[in-house]
Amino acid sequence: MEQAYEATRRAFSQTLLRLAKNNRHIVAMTSDSRGSVTLNAYAEELPEQYIEMGIAEQNLVSAASGLTSFGFVPFVCSPACFLSMRSIEQVKVDVAYSATNVKLIGISAGVSYGALGMSHHSLQDFAVMRAIPNLAIIAPCDAVQTEAVTEVIAAFQGPVYVRLGRNPVSQVYAPGTDCFQWGKAVELAVGNDVTIIATGEVVQAAVTAAKQLRQQGIKARVLNMHTIKPLDNEAVLRAARETRAIITVEEHSVMGGLGGAVAEVLGQHQPCPLRIMAIADEVTPSGSQSELLAHYGLDAAGITACVTGVAREAARDRAFK
Amino acid sequence: MCAVNGSRKAAEIRKLVLDMIFHAGSGHIGGSLSAAEILVSLYYGTMRVDPTNPTWPERDRFILSKGHSVEVYYAVLADLGFFPREELDTFCQFGSRLIGHTNTKVPGVEHNTGSLGHGLSVGMGMALGAKRAHSLSRVFVLMGDGELTEGSVWEAAMAAAHYKLDNLTAIIDRNGLQISGPTENVMQLEPLADKWRAFGWHVTEVSGHDFDELVAALNAEKLGKPHLVLAKTTKGKGISFIENQAHWHHGVPSEEQYLQAKAELEAQWEEASGVGAGIRSN
Numbered sequence: 001m002e003q004a005y006e007a008t009r010r011a012f013s014q015t016l017l018r019l020a021k022n023n024r025h026i027v028a029m030t031s032d033s034r035g036s037v038t039l040n041a042y043a044e045e046l047p048e049q050y051i052e053m054g055i056a057e058q059n060l061v062s063a064a065s066g067l068t069s070f071g072f073v074p075f076v077c078s079p080a081c082f083l084s085m086r087s088i089e090q091v092k093v094d095v096a097y098s099a100t101n102v103k104l105i106g107i108s109a110g111v112s113y114g115a116l117g118m119s120h121h122s123l124q125d126f127a128v129m130r131a132i133p134n135l136a137i138i139a140p141c142d143a144v145q146t147e148a149v150t151e152v153i154a155a156f157q158g159p160v161y162v163r164l165g166r167n168p169v170s171q172v173y174a175p176g177t178d179c180f181q182w183g184k185a186v187e188l189a190v191g192n193d194v195t196i197i198a199t200g201e202v203v204q205a206a207v208t209a210a211k212q213l214r215q216q217g218i219k220a221r222v223l224n225m226h227t228i229k230p231l232d233n234e235a236v237l238r239a240a241r242e243t244r245a246i247i248t249v250e251e252h253s254v255m256g257g258l259g260g261a262v263a264e265v266l267g268q269h270q271p272c273p274l275r276i277m278a279i280a281d282e283v284t285p286s287g288s289q290s291e292l293l294a295h296y297g298l299d300a301a302g303i304t305a306c307v308t309g310v311a312r313e314a315a316r317d318r319a320f321k
Numbered sequence: 322m323c324a325v326n327g328s329r330k331a332a333e334i335r336k337l338v339l340d341m342i343f344h345a346g347s348g349h350i351g352g353s354l355s356a357a358e359i360l361v362s363l364y365y366g367t368m369r370v371d372p373t374n375p376t377w378p379e380r381d382r383f384i385l386s387k388g389h390s391v392e393v394y395y396a397v398l399a400d401l402g403f404f405p406r407e408e409l410d411t412f413c414q415f416g417s418r419l420i421g422h423t424n425t426k427v428p429g430v431e432h433n434t435g436s437l438g439h440g441l442s443v444g445m446g447m448a449l450g451a452k453r454a455h456s457l458s459r460v461f462v463l464m465g466d467g468e469l470t471e472g473s474v475w476e477a478a479m480a481a482a483h484y485k486l487d488n489l490t491a492i493i494d495r496n497g498l499q500i501s502g503p504t505e506n507v508m509q510l511e512p513l514a515d516k517w518r519a520f521g522w523h524v525t526e527v528s529g530h531d532f533d534e535l536v537a538a539l540n541a542e543k544l545g546k547p548h549l550v551l552a553k554t555t556k557g558k559g560i561s562f563i564e565n566q567a568h569w570h571h572g573v574p575s576e577e578q579y580l581q582a583k584a585e586l587e588a589q590w591e592e593a594s595g596v597g598a599g600i601r602s603n
């Protein structure tokens with residue numbers, strides 16, 4: 001397949017416009033983020049289904065929960081760094097606890113605002129959102145999966161947080177692929193030596209790494225863990241039983257994200273060697289998204305190097321047993 | 322909607338509040354007592370609700386932003402028949418749905434509150450939703466004065482005026498006290514009415530214990546902007562030794578205090594019964 005590049009936020013806004021044209025209950029809400037979400041066309045075509053709330057994320061989230069009282073399905077679209085931090089208590093009380101049908105769409109997540117610094121990086125969103133009951137968390141890996149996710153959550157009754165990126169990402173899936181089943185990890189590469197579990201925009205790098213590893217004779221299973229919560233525990237435990245080690249890969253802090261979620265499952269049910277590839281617990285340096293990802297080893301080369309080491313160690317440990 | 326003897330109803334509600342808090346051994350008595358006339362005016366003189374159909378789509382919405390004053394809210398809902406009155410005895414008991422802050426498991430409750438400063442935002446969203454859905458429902462939000470220091474209140478105030486939400490009425494239970502003492506010592510709120518006017522609201526100042534003033538303000542004609550009813554109240558109203566005492570924010574009466582309080586409320590009920598004044602809704 002020829003590599004196509006598209007931003008997940010754009011796939012989201014185009015899908016939402018298509019859905020909203022046929023469902024007058026869908027409303028898009030922004031915090032002066034209409035342009036950054038790429039909702040300009042939506043706002044012009046459907047002004048009655050668009051609400052600007054200004055730079056006031058707390059009010060944005062609470063107001064969205066209020067709109068559900070009249071049957072609306074609000075899609076709250078705001079940079080993930082602010083949506084998941086500035087309004088986290090509104091997410092907890094007014095959305096999750098009150099069980100309102102609000103869709104929280106965090107755009108430009110991870111380090112996609114690379115050079116803008118730590119204020120604009122969203123590296124804690126999985127951690128804080130995961131600790132809140134009654135809130136699903138999804139991180140699609142590319143534009144095709146984003147489209148599928150948007151369709152599914154629009155029909156789903158309940159609170160969801162979706163984490164999207166900013167920059168064009170290479171497509172993992174061919175257009176039209178059936179690639180999203182709620183809470184079910186997708187196996188993108190078959191292998192029984194080690195398992196790479198990845199989420200979001202670094203999934204493509206994991207797939208590329210698996211190809212490089214295969215040339216070295218290491219067969220890495222790759223799981224696209226698009227749903228962070230509820231986590232596909234079954235797929236994690238199967239990987240622990242069938243392969244020698246697990247490597248998680250995410251554009252998030254090393255604390256409390258995908259790696260933390262996987263560790264919770266493994267530690268309690270099926271201990272297994274685990275390496276968490278993520279952003280270190282430190283103030284990140286400045287640079288583009290790709291520079292930052294490479295710095296933290298979250299590109300294909302970094303994943304390949306890490307997995308090679310883990311696979312060697314796992315093989316050695318097994319030989320000594 | 323019904324016409325009731327407001328003072329007698331308020332005394333009945335206060336008795337229920339006192340019983341709930343005494344039996345549970347916990348609760349927020351001061352702010353519940355100060356809001357009794359406000360709740361009675363809303364639920365017996367203003368709002369369109371149906372206790373037999375709590376989710377009737379065309380109902381008016383109420384949000385208790387000062388969610389800790391939940392006792393007065395539960396008492397009114399039980400009195401109207403949203404749930405059995407005996408259930409008030411389970412207040413704050415293990416497993417009860419009558420927890421210490423408003424909770425949508427209770428029929429008639431629209432939204433979970435407890436963290437201060439959220440209610441107006443939720444209410445402005447509801448009011449905007451009503452407009453976009455071409456619904457005639459009105460939205461009422463009761464806030465405490467202590468919670469007005471939360472920034473989100475002013476985010477909501479700005480947005481409500483921006484969207485000209487004349488179906489939204491916010492009420493401030495201006496009892497002048499919060500848990501640590503007088504509001505003006507904790508953080509200056511005055512000139513409060515001016516602040517709301519500057520944010521684009523129509524402001525009506527009333528006595529929060531006067532049914533005529535409250536019901537008139539709550540049923541006022543729409544003016545193309547959101548309406549703030551600034552209700553001057555006495556915290557702990559109706560029980561002499563609790564009135565205007567900041568430490569009674571969440572105090573629990575002793576048995577002796579309970580009996581005295583009960584006697585005072587009984588006397589108020591009897592006095593009101595003799596007068597027989599009615600609230601008449603429009």
Ligand SMILES: [Mg+2]
Pocket residue numbers: 352465466467494495496497498499556
């Ligand atoms: Mg007060």
